[in-house]
Amino acid sequence: MATNDFPSELFLPFLNQESELPQYALLFRAFQQAILQGDLIPGAKLPASRPLSVTLNISRNTVKTAFEMLQAEGYIDTRHGSGSFVSAQIPVPSKRLSDKQKPATKETVQPPLSDMAKRLQQFQTGHSDAPGKLLAPAQCCVDSFPWEQWQKQVAKAGRQMKFAPSTSTMGDDLLRNQIASYLQVTRGVSCDAEQVMICSGSQQALYLSFQLLLNADDTVWVEDPGYHGISGAITSVRANEFPVPTDQDGFEVNYAIKHKIDARAAIVTPSHNYPMGYTLSLERRLALIEWAKQHSSWIIEDDYDSEFRYEGPPLTALQGLGGEHCVIYAGTFTRILHPSIxxxxLIIPPALVEPFTKAKRYIDGGISQLPQLALGEFMASGQFSSHVRRMRKLYQHRRKVLNDAIADALEGILKRVPSDGGMHSVFLLPPDYSDKEICTLTDRQGLGIRALSNYYSGTKPQQGLIVGFAGYNDEQLKTGIKVLASIITNQP
Ligand SMILES: Cc1ncc(COP(=O)(O)O)c(C=O)c1O
Structure with missing residues (x-):
């Protein structure tokens, strides 16, 4: 085939693209694609290397190298004296789509998905825009993270990996021991290191718990308002949520027992209800544990930020109040240390350790060893505890700055929901205000405040604002509140 007949223009975009790859590799890929897509059919003759190199304005060696690679991988056959041909063994693509028919964008492609994946499509992916915004909840103070100490621990962990070649599905032993001791002391959790499973954040911990404890059509008690990050996980197993109202004493256990006693599980944030910040009263804690024991049901205790409690003594976790056989306790380092960690x-009841371990092996085979080793040493050296203490002081101060600024600027409009701790405050609006409308406006002005009404799933929503303070210095907090105040006071 003369190069004149050959569609060399097909290959020019490949060679002209900005790429770190050498030109022979780009030419190889161009031919590979043309063959696989059926633009070059089996038996088609390729031009000789010299004229092709002239047409494409590249060296002949580049063409020769690309042809050698194509031959080595079986895309072309070279017959001495006759030239190179597309291999007859390459199957012709069943349907050659014309350019017009080709799916142009991701949106037009509807890949075949499992039923579970389809169910998950209805949920939002999260608040990925929050980090750049002021007053967003769940943002910790990354500027105060002890980078130097952490980097030393990571370097040390890198060296240790040489002597710790295999990983355990449940997690690194040092870290598991540290977590068990830390929880025994600070949260009254009754466990040993064997019951600790390291997960990638508490999201995975909760997801795994639902996967292994619930069946389709089982009912789960959920707090209302509550953390909607769990809805996808509950839906993934086709279980049903039963929203249970919360008041200043937390989750209304008696309401749940009265209306849906046969639930398979309850997922609760007893130390600091999300998002309202209520603490579950002792009476209700004991009633919840009693219900779980009597009905062989499970309690999933999501203890996501109880390190940041500013008033009163530390609370004993449900797990440590006699719930060690019916409570699955989930905790996280993403809020304490750094979101990307x-x-x-999970702290797993003894009878569940084996089934959870087996399942985790097939889910991810265990978490990467390096950050676990670094965190284990970070805890063992006392650096973790001193960081928590420093952040507790800092966040307590920031909470006061936020609450004072709101009291000054929006007195009589916003009413703070009392809470003993956390990284955000909740403020109720008078019922004739729309929290969603306010949040649409604050979002446009660069604030990450969230609308409380979005967190309700059954009971009548209250209008309110969830305002984060932990990740922002005094100046940022005051600036953010000024913007918020001007938006709210200009509401019709
Ligand atoms: C109540 C609650 N539980 C669980 C999580 C998930 O935490 P993680 O980042 O460890 O997956 C969050 C995250 O914001 C949360 O607010």
């Missing part, structure tokens, strides 16, 4: 854990 993605490490959390």
């Amino acid at each position: 993605r490490l959390g854990y």
